Amino acid sequence: MPYCDQSSNGIRIFYRRCGHGSTKVLLIIGLAGTHDSWGPQIKGLTGAVEPNDEEEAPTETVGGESNTLGEEVREGDGIEVCCFDNRGVGRSSVPTEKSDYTTTIMAEDALALLDHLGWKNAHVFGHSMGAMIACKLAAMAPDRICSLALLNVTGGGFECFPKIDLQMLSLAFRFLRAKTPEQRAMVDLETHYTKEYLDECQLNACWTHNMTSKELETIRSSGFLVTIIHGRDDIIAQLDHARRLAKKLQPVARMVELHGAHLVSHERPEEVNLALMELIKASKSKLEPEEWSHLAESESDEKRADKYESKRDTDLVT
Secondary structure, eight states: OOEEEETTTTEEEEEEEESOSSEEEEEEOOTTOOGGGGHHHHHHHHSOOSOOOSOOOOEEEETTEEEETTOOOOTTOOEEEEEEOOTTSTTSOOOSOGGGOOHHHHHHHHHHHHHHHTOSOEEEEEETHHHHHHHHHHHHOGGGEEEEEEESOOOSGGGGSOOOSHHHHHHHHHHHHOOSHHHHHHHHHHHSOOHHHHHOTTHHHHHHOOOOHHHHHHHHHSSOEEEEEEETTOSSSOHHHHHHHHHHTTTTEEEEEESOOTTHHHHSHHHHHHHHHHHHHHHHTTOOHHHHOOSSSOOOHHHHHHHHHHHHHHHHHO
16 A cells, blocks of 8 residues: 655555656645545546556656656656545544644645655645645745645635534534434535534644745745635635635636535536646646736636536547
8 A cells, every 4th residue: 555654753644646647736635535535636637547556666847747767758748646645534644632733734744745756846736624735835845836726725713614604504403403324414415514524633723724924925926826716605615715815825826616515626526627727737838827817707617617518529539
């Protein structure tokens, strides 16, 4: 099994690699999620459904493109992604102290994984808490980032509180009244917010997450593009918080709002994957931030879906 061992602190991070190519993408999952939660994006980005079981040679990354040592980067190569279990879940180590769970510490885990893989830099995509970790990673090691995608992100702390309205109160009431695991599971499907969620040690990372002005300025000034993708109906990570972060990251950030909730990456995988591919393509072409970013006129779901269908038809022809 592939593990990244950190001898300094005894933490083992389980990871999987899928696809092959010179473009490298690191996927950071959110609270209580495991590496396989990225399934729709792995298939969309690489076309692969099975992990690369064999350990591959160390790779170097130059200018957003990675290549096996001694191999020349070729235009048109595919995409290789690495997804992993954060500390505290799945097959990775599970520290028992809450102080071992901060977005900074977990970003250090991700950085150690990049070193273990031999990737000098990569496109980094994070979801929810994973997006918070990705922000910390980008501020910690901006030279390792080709581009940054933040899905259903908030600024942490009080912004982790779900939207309190009649819908949430009704769901909370139903959850408290639920007598069986099946009844609770039905509520969980609607909210992605369970008792296990509240008791999870990883939650400490969300509560204590904060991006300083200096860290945000590091991201803004480091030269890579940012996409913030969010579901308009997300009641866990509220849309306004993502919009606020996008404004703080101007002019490098592009806001993409889609119909969907907290797991918009599963609800709208085609549109999410298209937005991620656009980010990779724009980064490779060295698009200027001003050309990339837009906040006021976000594309409609229908227009983005049409673009996906058009791209898919073109891919089938070619």
